[in-house]
Every structure is written in C-alpha cells, then in structure tokens.
Amino acid sequence: MDIKLELIGVPVTDIDRxxxxxxxxxFHADHDVTVSEEIRFVQMTPPGSACSIAFGKGVTAMTPGSLDNLQVVVTDIEEAHADLSARGVGVSAIEDQPWGSFVYFADPDGNRWAVQQTTPRDR
Structure with a gap:
C-alpha cells in the first residue's frame, strides 16, 4: 500500500497576498476556487513537486504564520538561492551543515520554509 503526502494546509491571513x-x-497556481462565502480554496505546487500547499478561507484552523520548517529539496542550492533572490523572495545566506546545504525564507505571514540540497556543497 502506498501512502502519499500530497497536500499541506498553510495558514495565511490574506489569501491574495x-x-x-x-x-x-x-509555485504554480493549480486551483483558486470560491465554493461559498465560507470557503475559498487555493492550491499551489512548487515546480517538480508531487506535494502541493493549500490555503484560503475555511481551509485550516491553524494560526496564520504558525508553520515552522516546511521543507523542499533542490539539486543545486546556489541556483535555488539565486532564483529566489531574483524573484524578490528574501532568503537567508546559504548555510552548510553535515547533512546538507540550506537557505531559508518566510511567507508574508511568517510561515517558515527551508530549501535543502541534500548533499553539502563541500562534498
């Protein structure tokens, strides 16, 4: 039996922002559907990912900004850092750890993301 993680709810205050x-x-906008006055569902997927995020009205009861350390994986951390920076996303400097190289960023509500290259740059 396969068990696949395919959708993670992200709590936000301003859906359009x-x-x-x-x-x-x-991220690619897969869906933006207003079901009713109580429900608006937005689903977005990082390029190449099988897992998406969802946010909107009536999607989650979590406090906006409460997600800490959502993580995506890339093959080239320097390319990811340059791409995110060029797109205007405020990313940290690259940090090298024994288990990989990382950059970090947060969305406008403070939900925090880690971008990991699983092989450290010095190997």
Missing part, C-alpha cells in the same frame, strides 16, 4: 507571494516564489 499569499497567492502573489507563492507565485513570485515560483
């Missing part, structure tokens, strides 16, 4: 941010970060 979050959508614009994630589009700027390179």
């Amino acid at each position: 979050a959508k614009a941010f994630y589009e700027r970060a390179g």
Whole structure:
C-alpha cells in the first residue's frame, strides 16, 4: 500500500497576498476556487513537486504564520538561492551543515520554509 503526502494546509491571513507571494516564489497556481462565502480554496505546487500547499478561507484552523520548517529539496542550492533572490523572495545566506546545504525564507505571514540540497556543497 502506498501512502502519499500530497497536500499541506498553510495558514495565511490574506489569501491574495499569499497567492502573489507563492507565485513570485515560483509555485504554480493549480486551483483558486470560491465554493461559498465560507470557503475559498487555493492550491499551489512548487515546480517538480508531487506535494502541493493549500490555503484560503475555511481551509485550516491553524494560526496564520504558525508553520515552522516546511521543507523542499533542490539539486543545486546556489541556483535555488539565486532564483529566489531574483524573484524578490528574501532568503537567508546559504548555510552548510553535515547533512546538507540550506537557505531559508518566510511567507508574508511568517510561515517558515527551508530549501535543502541534500548533499553539502563541500562534498
């Protein structure tokens, strides 16, 4: 039996601001559907990912900004850092750890992301 993680709810305060941010970060807008006055569902997917994020009205009861350390993986951390920076996403400097190289950023609500190259740059 396969168990696949395919969707993660991200708590945000302003749906349109979050959508614009994630589009700027390179995520693809898969769905933006207003179901009713109580529900608006936005689904976005990072390039090449099988897992998407969802946010909107009536999507999650989590406090906006409460997600800490959502993580995506890339093959080239320097390319990812340059791409995110060029897109206007405020990213940290590259940090090298024994288990990989990382850059970090946060969305406008403070949900924090880690971008990891699983092989450290010095190997």
